[in-house]
Amino acid sequence: MPTYSEPRKQAIAVIESLRAGIPTRVSTRELPDLRESLIEQIAQDLRRLADGNPPPGRLLWGAYGQGKTHALTAVEHMALDEGFAVSRLSLSREVSCHHLFNFYGRVAIALRTPDSQIPGIQQALDRQEPGNLIDSPILNPGRYVHPLPAIVLEDYFYAAGEDRDLLYGDLMGTRLSMLELRRMHRLNRGETMPRFEENFRVAQHASAYFGLMADALVWCGYKGWVILIDEVELVGRLGRVSRLQAYRNLNWLLNWSKNMPYPIYTLGVVASSLRNDVWFSGAGAIEAKPTGRQARIDSVQIPALAAERGGPELALEMENFFKMAINSRQCPSIKLIRDSDLESLLERLRELHGVAYDWSAQLDVDSLRRKVKETGSQPIRTYIRAALEVLDMAYVYREAIDLQVDRLQEAALTEDESYFVPAADE
Template identity: 25%
Template sequence: YEMLRQFIDGSDEIEGLLVVVVASQAFLSDQRLGLNRYEALKLRIWDDVRDKTRQNPFAPMVRLTDQTTVFAESSLLAKVGSRKEDVQHQRVIESLRAGVPSPGVVQALGCPQPMVKSKFQQMLQDAQASIHKGWTTKGMLIEGGFGTGKSHLLESLRRMALESRFVCSKVVISKETPLYSPAMMFRSAIEAADIPEKRGDVLTEVAADLNFKSPQYANFYEWVHRQGGEIDGRFAASVFLYERMVNDPELSHRIIRFWAGDPLTDAEIKRLLKSCDASVSYRFERVSPMEMALQRFKFVSRLMIAAGYAGWILLIDEAEIIGRYSFKQRAQSYAELARWLGRLEASSFADLGYKSGLAAVMALTDDFQSAILDEKGDREKVPEKLRESGSETDLVLSRQAEQGMRLIECERIPLVGPYDQLVEEIYHKIRAIHGAAYGWEPPQVPTIERLSSTRMREYVKGWITEWD
């Protein structure tokens, strides 16, 4: 009894807990030794003895009965014994109930967007071949309303990227991660990066995988040290220092943090080079924070390839947040959208997808064009207002923003809605999963009215609510 009491007191820190106690009838009925005599335990599980203003929070999960036929010991233990096999099914149902596209949900249900997946597979191949072919990888822009499966699709694409040996980052546009700021985008992308078959800090893992004698590393070293190349000399110096001082844990960590976006002063780099007797002299140009962030994207992607990975894929969600920005921020965001899709009118120095193994998929809502470009008037107002200033910087931004808006109009890929056959397939899959998760045979339930406007999330929520 004391063990049970202590266990119940500690169980409020355990999520999703179900405790089953199989005990003799005396547990309930014996007046001298039974539950009735152990007040501390009784107060925790027997609602009748509690103050009615403080209901037992465990009451919905507590069953006290002397009807042994209801919970026969053998069948109860058999069900408890099978729970290990059903945990994955329960996780899938919990994710579907909450509307969260977990990896388990994607694995169980698949992804009914064959055209998007086919284009994404081609994008992966283009990104991997971009270094040798010398081209810019074109990104993808997908659109869909709330509940149409954008998040589910992005999770499916994340799995595909990881299975193809790409490092993959899902970046959600927000106040903390504005699309118009490459520096903040880089920070978020590094923090959110998943690396195939590994866990932990992505750049630490990537650096650990570098083989200084491999042909991939030799190509990377030559590229980063190329005179007049695409990357600032600070990155070349850091690569030299990391290779020369790889056995110095403190210095290695500082170099990796510099690659991840932390500052490392020019004076400090020069001091470290001098201590290593570097025979090569490195020249550090004056570089703006924006340029440095853009170069970091390309540098880190090439570093990942040097470590044996296929490249770096970014999945950028909720790009419709652009519509809430100020005028200048919206203009910059349209330009950045064009950059991520590999269509920016700029030199290869600023083109992230040029010979880098880096590519992106962007997702926004299906009403963005009508609400922002049309009703808000961005299509005409943004270029006009920028040209009025007369500055060369604003004229360039005007052209780039126009390119981004044209891509939203012409290049977006709409998600396929829930057609009848798909609804039936998903229904039977979820019904089977719900049955396996809770050890029962779910009855057939009526599906909500099938209209062209009905979203898949509404169907799924309706079925699970009925079965629950």
């Protein structure tokens, strides 16, 4: 069996991950950053989070094919490399954020840490000495809107076997009944569970689980919890009342009211269709007097609904939410990649292919870029697929190949506009 050098093995790993369409932490490190200024903004945010000052999160806007998901992948890998725990998920008809505790269960099971390939936090918890909890904010009275999650974490360290696994499941969002939690507390700690001023209710107290998880991650040695949300535009499919609740939850997770007490940073990517068709009707939507079509857009009707259901304070919170969302400094649009940057990416791909397969890789980068571009607007992955196919064939036949790029063309790069028409009012 041949023995490869470390650079060659790494180059093979990069090429094969790109061939499979699954970018890895190695591939994002080895390929040039096509949106350096944007990633640097987020890197500054993460430095603030690591310093104990959770910054406001961001939404990144972009049309289909402009690299929203790729940008999220780059941030995910950067955060893991910098020592943060990361949860990444996509919204869908089944996964939304209008029910905060259900959403917590989704982000908790998706949690990744820099030093483990196993999702979740159990391995990290099992390395800790429970006596050290006293040095963390986890046991501070009033730290969470309800003390139950902190008690569950304490009980986890006293339990063994199936009870321990069930308590871990509760910490990850699979709730146990209060009857079962009291039984485990009494069995494993020899005392009755403390009486609470009010019963735990998921609709009111879900943020306690988010806070407990974020604090537990820092206690385990990570710098904070980064939550990455893809396809935020699917919030637009909820009914009006559910959209209001989803926006409230997003506002809290994004720390746009500047009241996030936990080491959490949230970044979402959103199709421009949501901004143009559901949230706003032009840049002046918030200031304009609502009439006709404009009265039905969310930046107008949701604050009005908030005023009806929660009063002027909630209405102001929602107005601020939409103003932040349209603020280009806080929520920038992902711009199209410049030709020069795209050529740098393809040139680096050529170099890595040569290292991976130990040959003098040849690729006419400018010609390939122009040929793909002639087929119409294409996402970056199409250029990568085209480059890899040309390089693979040139490697096999040892001669320049004229690729027929039309068969690499992606499906029509348009959103289903009707999909973003909000569902009927609830």
